[in-house]
Amino acid sequence: MNSIAFVLLSILTLAAALATATLQKLMHATLSFAVTLVGVAALFFLLGAEFVGLVLVFVYIGAVAVLIVFTILLTRRDVGKDRGANWGGAFLAVAVFGGLTWAILETQSVAIVAPHLRTLTVKRIGEALMTSYVWPLQCVGVLLTAALIGALVLVMEEKR
Amino acid sequence: MSRWIIDHLWLVPAVPFVASLAILSLPNKQHKGAAVLAVAGQIVALVLSIFAFLPTLQVSGFRAVQNFTWFTFGDHALRLGWVLDPLAAVMLLMITLVGLCIFIFSTGYMSGDRNFVRFFAYLSFFSGAMLGLVISNSLLLLFMCWELVGLASYLLIGFWIERPSAAAAAKKAFITTRIGDMGFFLGLLWLYARSGTLLFYDGGNGCLESAGLAMLGASAASIALLIFCGAVGKSGQFPLHVWLPDAMEGPTPVSALIHAATMVAAGVFLVARVYPIFSFGAIDGVTASLTVVVWIGVTTALMAALIAIAQDDIKRILAYSTVSQLGLMMVSLGVGGVAAGMMHLLAHGFFKALLFLGAGSVIHGCHHEQDIRKMGGLRRLMPVTFLTYAIGMMALSGVPLFFSGGWTKEEVLHVTAHWPVSRLPYYFLLAGVVLTALYMTRQIIYVFFGDRRTASQHAQESPSVMTVPLIVLASCAILFSIVLTPAWPWLHDYLTDGAAHFEIARLIQPALLLSLALVAAGIGLGIWMYRRAGIPDRLRPADTDPLEFAQPQLFRFLQNKMWIDELYSRTVVAFSWMSARLSDWMDRHFWDRLVRGFGALGQLFGAFTASVDERGINAGVDETTLGTRGLGRLVSAAHSGQIQTYLSVIAIGALALLLFYAWLA
Amino acid sequence: MTPTLQIFLVVSAALFSTGLLAALSRRHAIFILIGIEMMLAAANLNFIAFWRFSPQPQPPTGVMIAIFSIAIAAAEAAVGLALVIAVYRHYRTTNVDHLDQLKG
Numbered sequence: 001m002n003s004i005a006f007v008l009l010s011i012l013t014l015a016a017a018l019a020t021a022t023l024q025k026l027m028h029a030t031l032s033f034a035v036t037l038v039g040v041a042a043l044f045f046l047l048g049a050e051f052v053g054l055v056l057v058f059v060y061i062g063a064v065a066v067l068i069v070f071t072i073l074l075t076r077r078d079v080g081k082d083r084g085a086n087w088g089g090a091f092l093a094v095a096v097f098g099g100l101t102w103a104i105l106e107t108q109s110v111a112i113v114a115p116h117l118r119t120l121t122v123k124r125i126g127e128a129l130m131t132s133y134v135w136p137l138q139c140v141g142v143l144l145t146a147a148l149i150g151a152l153v154l155v156m157e158e159k160r
Numbered sequence: 161m162s163r164w165i166i167d168h169l170w171l172v173p174a175v176p177f178v179a180s181l182a183i184l185s186l187p188n189k190q191h192k193g194a195a196v197l198a199v200a201g202q203i204v205a206l207v208l209s210i211f212a213f214l215p216t217l218q219v220s221g222f223r224a225v226q227n228f229t230w231f232t233f234g235d236h237a238l239r240l241g242w243v244l245d246p247l248a249a250v251m252l253l254m255i256t257l258v259g260l261c262i263f264i265f266s267t268g269y270m271s272g273d274r275n276f277v278r279f280f281a282y283l284s285f286f287s288g289a290m291l292g293l294v295i296s297n298s299l300l301l302l303f304m305c306w307e308l309v310g311l312a313s314y315l316l317i318g319f320w321i322e323r324p325s326a327a328a329a330a331k332k333a334f335i336t337t338r339i340g341d342m343g344f345f346l347g348l349l350w351l352y353a354r355s356g357t358l359l360f361y362d363g364g365n366g367c368l369e370s371a372g373l374a375m376l377g378a379s380a381a382s383i384a385l386l387i388f389c390g391a392v393g394k395s396g397q398f399p400l401h402v403w404l405p406d407a408m409e410g411p412t413p414v415s416a417l418i419h420a421a422t423m424v425a426a427g428v429f430l431v432a433r434v435y436p437i438f439s440f441g442a443i444d445g446v447t448a449s450l451t452v453v454v455w456i457g458v459t460t461a462l463m464a465a466l467i468a469i470a471q472d473d474i475k476r477i478l479a480y481s482t483v484s485q486l487g488l489m490m491v492s493l494g495v496g497g498v499a500a501g502m503m504h505l506l507a508h509g510f511f512k513a514l515l516f517l518g519a520g521s522v523i524h525g526c527h528h529e530q531d532i533r534k535m536g537g538l539r540r541l542m543p544v545t546f547l548t549y550a551i552g553m554m555a556l557s558g559v560p561l562f563f564s565g566g567w568t569k570e571e572v573l574h575v576t577a578h579w580p581v582s583r584l585p586y587y588f589l590l591a592g593v594v595l596t597a598l599y600m601t602r603q604i605i606y607v608f609f610g611d612r613r614t615a616s617q618h619a620q621e622s623p624s625v626m627t628v629p630l631i632v633l634a635s636c637a638i639l640f641s642i643v644l645t646p647a648w649p650w651l652h653d654y655l656t657d658g659a660a661h662f663e664i665a666r667l668i669q670p671a672l673l674l675s676l677a678l679v680a681a682g683i684g685l686g687i688w689m690y691r692r693a694g695i696p697d698r699l700r701p702a703d704t705d706p707l708e709f710a711q712p713q714l715f716r717f718l719q720n721k722m723w724i725d726e727l728y729s730r731t732v733v734a735f736s737w738m739s740a741r742l743s744d745w746m747d748r749h750f751w752d753r754l755v756r757g758f759g760a761l762g763q764l765f766g767a768f769t770a771s772v773d774e775r776g777i778n779a780g781v782d783e784t785t786l787g788t789r790g791l792g793r794l795v796s797a798a799h800s801g802q803i804q805t806y807l808s809v810i811a812i813g814a815l816a817l818l819l820f821y822a823w824l825a
Numbered sequence: 826m827t828p829t830l831q832i833f834l835v836v837s838a839a840l841f842s843t844g845l846l847a848a849l850s851r852r853h854a855i856f857i858l859i860g861i862e863m864m865l866a867a868a869n870l871n872f873i874a875f876w877r878f879s880p881q882p883q884p885p886t887g888v889m890i891a892i893f894s895i896a897i898a899a900a901e902a903a904v905g906l907a908l909v910i911a912v913y914r915h916y917r918t919t920n921v922d923h924l925d926q927l928k929g
Binding site: 803 | 845848849850854857921922924925926927928
């Protein structure tokens with residue numbers, strides 16, 4: 001595993017994430033979010049889970065991020081002033097990061113190096129989906145249907 | 161049969177009681193129905209009394225007792241019962257027979273009265289109570305009937321409710337007898353406390369039997385005197401005699417039945433009934449209590465006879481005569497002649513009722529005039545009344561031979577003469593005999609002889625419904641003497657549990673001649689003094705009594721009843737008034753204030769409680785509520801409605817959990 | 826220097842915290858959703874990292890979880906966005922400070 005790539009990608013991802021959290025203009029923030037997601041997908045590639053990374057690009061960036069852009073555009077009217085920086089929230093976020101990091105560094109068992117990886121093919125993923133993970137697959141299918149119907153119901157205009 | 165009547169002796173008083181209740185349910189117009197019910201009740205009672213009388217003839221010393229338990233309390237039981245012995249049996253007969261005659265008489269006498277139905281209801285009620293009194297075997301039951309009889313007397317004296325004098329007389333009668341009854345009740349309580357039983361005869365345990373008497377010991381005399389108080393009140397002895405003359409305010413049949421023949425006789429009957437208590441520990445037939453009885457009786461007899469001479473009301477003369485005769489009976493009982501006294505009581509019942517009914521007939525005929533000075537010459541106008549009245553008068557005066565009163569009075573004088581303590585009562589009674597003859601003669605002359613005065617102008621004989629009872633009673637007065645003569649002293653032996661036998665020789669006795677002489681003297685004196693009564697003289701106006709003319713001060717004294725009523729009014733009555741006023745003042749100012757003080761205390765407490773409730777409890781509750789509300793408001797501040805606040809809280813929670821798990825590991 | 830698992834976990838923790846920061850500090854309702862999506866992505870990264878660094882050979886459990894997680898996140902994002910639109914239609918605002926009907 002290439003450590004330089006890792007460092008670069010991590011910095012990119014974190015910087016974009018920070019930008020999402022702090023940029024004033026809504027569009028800029030949304031697009032930074034998209035960049036964050038790209039960085040995460042690249043990290044996935046680095047970790048050898050190429051399929052997941054591609055799925056992430058398709059679903060997250062292609063669908064979710066775009067949806068978010070559309071929604072922002074649809075709910076444009078209220079563009080009032082942003083409130084001052086939420087220092088309480090910032091503090092909490094830092095505290096959470098601190099706590100998590102402390103927990104991670106404390107745990108000795110995770111201080112390991114990557115073992116050799118046998119390539120994970122899509123075939124294997126497909127096989128796993130259809131055999132051991134067939135039930136979760138069906139459930140997710142039902143869930144997606146329900147989400148679809150629910151979203152439609154939520155935004156349906158009231159019949160007078 | 162005898163067993164049946166002994167078991168059902170309670171029917172004798174019960175039947176008139178039931179008749180009384182039935183009459184009360186009738187409407188006021190139903191005169192005929194009321195009369196029929198009352199007379200029928202009395203006839204049934206008479207028949208039952210005859211049935212009850214028969215078994216007592218079989219053996220001498222007959223006594224049948226029937227006791228039952230009224231109620232129990234703890235270990236003790238209150239027992240009542242009835243007794244059938246010669247004493248009770250003859251009283252039953254006399255009361256029912258005399259009562260029947262009077263009831264029939266009343267249907268005529270009261271025929272014009274609006275309250276006819278009520279009258280007969282009361283009369284029946286009285287009859288039932290009196291019959292219950294004579295058969296009771298328990299002093300308590302006797303006392304209860306005693307009180308009922310007193311109640312009936314009150315109701316009947318004050319029968320004409322629209323007359324204030326009648327109401328006052330009824331009140332006086334009740335209160336005076338109540339004073340006596342207080343003593344009676346105290347004696348009853350003491351007797352119960354000492355002997356543990358109030359039954360007279362109880363198979364050896366009764367209070368009149370030897371075992372019960374022995375428990376009384378020294379208190380027997382006091383108990384006897386207390387019980388005698390009741391007799392003094394009821395029988396009009398001195399000093400509680402004052403109610404009897406005033407009781408004449410009631411209708412004449414009432415006076416005949418209650419205040420001559422029966423109720424006033426209850427006192428004498430009581431002494432006879434509880435005689436063993438009086439005579440307990442007697443030495444030669446004399447005890448302290450009996451001596452008291454004698455002296456009170458003789459005082460009464462003499463005093464009443466004296467007062468009777470100076471009275472102008474036809475019924476008052478007879479009333480005082482009754483008082484005097486009752487005194488005579490008491491004397492007889494006191495000196496030991498129980499049988500003699502009871503015999504005189506029975507005879508007196510018949511002829512006194514006869515005299516009163518005769519007086520009623522006279523009053524009715526003279527259109528309700530009662531002053532004898534306004535009557536006269538009724539001999540020819542009302543012959544039946546005159547004849548029967550004369551028979552009664554002879555019996556009362558004590559003419560022996562054919563008239564029952566003579567024989568009984570003879571017996572009484574006989575026993576009195578042999579009293580160990582003193583001969584004084586005997587002499588006083590002899591004087592009483594003379595006086596009795598005197599005032600009766602005076603009355604007869606005033607009423608029946610001489611010229612017709614104002615009231616007797618339009619007098620006429622009474623209807624037969626009134627005269628027939630007179631004839632019946634007169635016949636009884638004469639026939640009764642058959643069993644009273646010394647030749648055949650059947651009644652005397654019957655009452656004293658002896659065996660009677662006929663002996664003509666005993667008819668003539670020296671004492672008999674003495675009394676005959678005294679009676680003749682009395683009648684003669686009366687005729688001589690009063691032959692010109694009611695007729696104006698050269699010196700004396702028409703309406704002045706000859707005695708009054710001769711001795712005005714003595715006459716005034718006697719006419720005003722020896723000023724005894726006035727004495728009582730100044731002392732006892734005044735004292736009562738003062739006590740009542742004092743009690744009223746105390747009640748109004750002292751007790752009332754005390755009660756109001758307590759009320760104020762209660763109010764204070766209430767106010768205090770209210771303030772505690774207001775300040776303490778309410779405030780506490782309010783504070784709690786406010787506190788809860790405040791707390792709620794505080795807690796609900798956490799619900800800001802801001803999504804990001806909720807998120808923060810979740811994040812904090814998650815962080816805490818994480819740290820906790822990390823620390824654990 | 827090969828990146829250890831620890832480093833990956835730290836990176837994912839940083840991403841997670843940033844997502845939290847984004848959710849807490851923006852006033853637009855959408856950004857809470859963005860923050861949540863970021864947190865989900867960080868979690869997925871965690872799973873994949875653990876899968877990679879676990880002893881070989883192993884079943885693709887981590888990958889499966891990540892795939893499903895992405896699918897569910899998409900569904901949830903769709904519903905959430907529909908909610909935001911519905912709320913915007915009713916209240917005419919997407920400012921979460923003004924959406925405090927649940928207050929009290």
